[in-house]
Amino acid sequence: MASILVVEDEKSISDLITMNLKLVGHQFYKAYNGVEALNILEKEQVDLVLLDVMLPEMNGFELMKEIQPRNMAVIFITAKDSLADRITGFELGADDYIIKPFEILELLARINVALRHQDQPSSVFALDQVEVRLQERKVWKDGHPVELTAREFELLEVLIQNRNIALSREKLLELAWGFDYEGETRTVDVHIRQLRRKLGWEERIKTIFKLGYRLEVEG
Incomplete structure (x- = not known):
């Protein structure tokens, strides 16, 4: 960073x-x-x-x-x-x-x-066996590419940029897809489930009771 x-x-x-x-x-x-x-x-x-x-x-x-x-x-x-x-x-x-x-x-x-x-070189985020190349919008797990939809990647990017911070579903909607996105907060839940499954981050993306989610990273 x-x-x-x-x-x-x-x-x-x-x-x-x-x-x-x-x-x-x-x-x-x-x-x-x-x-x-x-x-x-x-x-x-x-x-x-x-x-x-x-x-x-x-x-x-x-x-x-x-x-x-x-x-x-x-x-x-x-x-x-x-x-x-x-x-x-x-x-x-x-x-x-x-x-x-x-x-x-x-x-x-x-x-x-x-x-x-500023074109920072630190555009690669790595956690466990997952590597996210933010500028290229590509994700790899165990050395193999992971197919994410545009919406899933946008949500993943927000979680990474705000890691260790609890974000409400409304805030995730706003940051990932903009004020004018016509989805409901349950849309976030669906995409979170997909990210957890595809990345193996069931224990990394924490559910915050009555609020939303947090990507948990040590250090």
Whole structure:
């Protein structure tokens, strides 16, 4: 997965973000001001920066001018919600601009999009005897190809991207097939059964009582 720098001066928000990054398998670094962030960028390989605007010592827009030549993905996460601020963020080269407060699942989804745009090589997910090649949309089990429908693969991709996080059936519908998908929540149950059977993941895709499902991955 990716290496992500979280530049956020509010510890509670920083902890919330990094906790969820760890859950889905990303490596992370924390900085509480712009100077700390620059020091980390000088020493570490970073794929993406989550950047607040209102920071001590150097604000996020000033820091972005230092980050931009490094050719890495940046998502602003800020309470500054004016059109002028959003335009400034994008003109400085940000990949996305998220307004606080935010939904953590939406943040994770936007991170995945930004990383895909960066053409990350970490597009292969392996668990037990299953290998999922996300960019190629191909799945292998015990060295043999597994035939999945488009809907099954889309659901599998969402489970992988949000692994170790419990997702409701409604959220799975939304993330996998979009707001305008005209299916019912029981459609998710049908596709989950198929994924469990085809991948041998009966013990990996956990049913969360009265909620939905979670792909359980150690480490």
